[in-house]
Amino acid sequence: MSSPIQLQPDETFVLNVGPQHPATHGVLRVKMEMHGEYIVNSETVIGYIHRMHEKMGENKTYPQFLMNLSRMDYLGALGYSHGHVLVVEKASGIEVPKRAEYIRAIMVELNRISSHLFWFGAFVMDLGGFSPLMYALQDREHILDMLEAVTGSRLTYCYFRFGGLYNDIDDDFIDAARRFIPRMRKSLIKYEKLVTGNIIFRKRLEGNAFLSKETCRKYGASSAVARGSGINFDVRKNEPYSVYPEFDFDVPVYHECDSLARYMVRMDEIEQSLRIIEQGLDKLPDGPIMPAKKPKLIKPPAGDYYQAVETARGSFGVRLVSDGTKTPYRLKLRSPTFSNMHLFDETCRGMMIMDALAFMGSLDLVIPEIDR
Amino acid sequence: MVTYFSDIYNGLISLFIGMGVTFKEFFKPTVTVQYPYETLTMTDKYRGHVELIENDEGKPNCVVCGLCARACPSGCITLAGEKPEGAKKKALTKYVLDFTRCSLCGSCVESCNFNALEFSKEYNLASTRKEDFIFDLLQRLEERNK
Amino acid sequence: MSLTLLNVIIAVVIAIAFAALNAAYLVWAERRGAARIQRRPGPNINGPFGLLQPPLDGIKLMAKQLIIPGGVDKILFIAAPVLAMFPAIMSFVTIPFSDTIVAQNMDVGVLMIFAFASMGGMSLLFAGWSSRNKYAMMSSIRAVSQAVAYEIPMLITTITVVMIAGSMNLTEIVQQQSASILHWNIFPLLGNSHNLLMPFSFLIFFICTLAETNRAPFDLGEAESELVAGFHTEYGSMGFGLFFMGEYANIVIGSCMTTILFLGGWSCPFGLFPGVWWFLLKLYLLIATFIWIRWTFPRTTIYGLLNLSWKILIPLSLFNLLFTAGLIKVF
């Protein structure tokens, strides 16, 4: 629980980390009450790039809101779109062709890898290593090129449609994806050598920021933050949606509860995503990518619908309250980083500033996604 | 005592392995594109801003149904048309795209039933003036035809 | 008398020019090197291979306004960047680039260089303290504890070398190693010590040099992901430029010292054509290693840094000192 920070006359001082600070990856601000290098108390201030997506959702029709989702999280945009299209399809009873479902899963996993790669680079950069960022970006570039060739944009894809997809994938994409998988595996070995095994890196992260299961539960943490604390929770497995039950993949869980565990979870997830892509490409059925009969105007029946999906950053939920009109009555976007970030204030107490910032990096923050 | 020395040993080894990785990378070719001097061509499906498609006579395919303007989430399309004497279809007189608000979602192209809109492959769109991004597509079409 | 004065002036001018040129072109080398490691081309627009980049950067820095923020301690604020550059230049005076190229050969050369090296820490302290910025303040406190922690193992290792050489004169230390590669203090099989632990001493000295010059992975003073820019957060223009040059000049000094103390200075590994070129070759190879290390490793923590010094480097270097003393007594 954060409490307001009052200026102490002496002994402690307030350090204002952000809104523009190299470690906060965006416009996040943390007011830290410091005792030397130690954090006595901290209060996170968010909302600097709040755009009120939820109100936009109420004002726009369902298809018009599609592109907003990718603006929420610019690194793992497709995961968020997936949640949104799934809830609307569920509400209005649109059947999605199998091929579209498979392509969605492949795309989301590719996007997840690209997001994790970026996180990996940025995280190591937080710890002072620059070159891994560039290597990660090189690998990410291959993914972005593949996605661009199919979706038409590199970052804020507006690719999923209610009932299907905007574009079908072609053989070029399949070839590129097949070539990408072994290359990525090779890169993972490189990262393992360069970063994971590095003694400086390990010493910094081992035992850094202990997060108990109970803390995770009370704050609703998900993604690697929860899985690094020994919680076997992945929406793809716990509440299977789309075609995920048809894939054989593991959920990496580490029980050390420290930043290294969170790091390891994400790195292992890249491998699992590669497995999903591999299987998806093998199993990819032929067929249409849009349903044969799709309602001209999307008007879900009145009611309350919820859909959670596992995005790169954790469990993303969309609550759709429909009143039967062509615009949602209420569209709540539950962003995973919002909950993950909330942990920070409580956990960083008593830590040194450099450890706290390493911990902040391990949370995988994307500020527009917190602020929505 | 043993762990003390094995820690130091393993640590040093890990550092040398890391340096080996960067050493190998040092001799690999560069992968970047020198942007202003080299440029990439966009893929077929690249979504730039929209352009009008012309028919054989060099006139736009557009029939001024206004579906694109209605589909646009940000309201960046304004179009007008009039029906010339004796013609069956409406002719486009004005088509303005406010690119400052466009989010390149492609709803307009998707909503078009008359094959009148396409994505341009243009991506070098830097300017210091806001007015430069209010595109008169009809005018652009004429300029293209010249 | 006037001749010696002239000598000194020439020496100082050459030292300043050498330091400044080195600083400028090491920045270029670092940027190119980092770019190669990251598979980018690096600065390549201005001049061939981007070689005009450093002078242009210098002009840009000098053309900028020197901002002195309100409420700073003006004297210290202005003194700090000068103090960062000055000791490094002074140290060049006694460094022997070859048996003839040395401005002032001193009997206590080692002492003088360490005396000036300690002043580097002071400039960081001044800069951090006077800037009236919390980040700079924290950075300078870190820098001081770092300097204290790493001077000890560095000095102990140097004492080991001085014991072997029996002299604090840098020229003499080199001359003792000049016979062949096996006489170098790093592989002292044929020298007068026969100490097989010297490679570790070299490593300790090298690590301490990294830490003393505030280079990655020990760049805690300017840990940009935590402390924005550390002690030079508030400096712009040439104030920043001087800190930057000071950093590179310090690297050159540190590498010079490593070369002289461990790698046989200007002597050739095979005893052929000893001369300044061998010194420069060794020097720049060491600096390249500095750059290589910086672009490979993440940063340590402040406690990891202190632990490394107090728990590993100091005990090991002390042990090595005792061991060497024993060997010298025996042989």
Added chain:
Amino acid sequence: MIIEKTKLAFQNMFPTPESELSVSEEVTEEAEKTETDKKAKPEKTPRLDGVIECDYAVHGYHLDVQVDAEQLLVAVNVVDQEEFFIESITGVDWIKEGQIEIVYDFSRYDFDTCRVVIRTRVDRKNPVVPTITGIYAGANWHERETHDFFGIKFDGHPHLIPLLLPEDADFHPLLKDFKA
């Protein structure tokens, strides 16, 4: 099964026999229809407090609990006992009925899946509910966000200042009568 267990725990909260209050649903088409029909005209038949087991395939949650604002803490305690984690808190402005609904989502870190939605409705003019930050520390930001967007006052909240909106914001954008 956790669903039954939680449902039972919720039913104990409500004194009247559960058969009258809760509508247990079968996974059939008709049941879905009646459910959605019932929701389509909430103004005609305001829902009574109680627990409903919902069809997960349609709504995405298993238990739908409506409680009084006074009973909220008891209900949240129930989910806390069963080791649920907090997913989100949000509001819905039912302007026609003059009420604001506060919706709490809970789920579990378990393969025995159970998503619980706890709803409470308060008067639109004076929306006050007790805070649950005492039970779930992570509710802090969610409640502040809901306070920002709907102006709901969370009684006993330790630090109820705007979170996402500017600190001097005196408007609540997600209210239906808000015009920018």
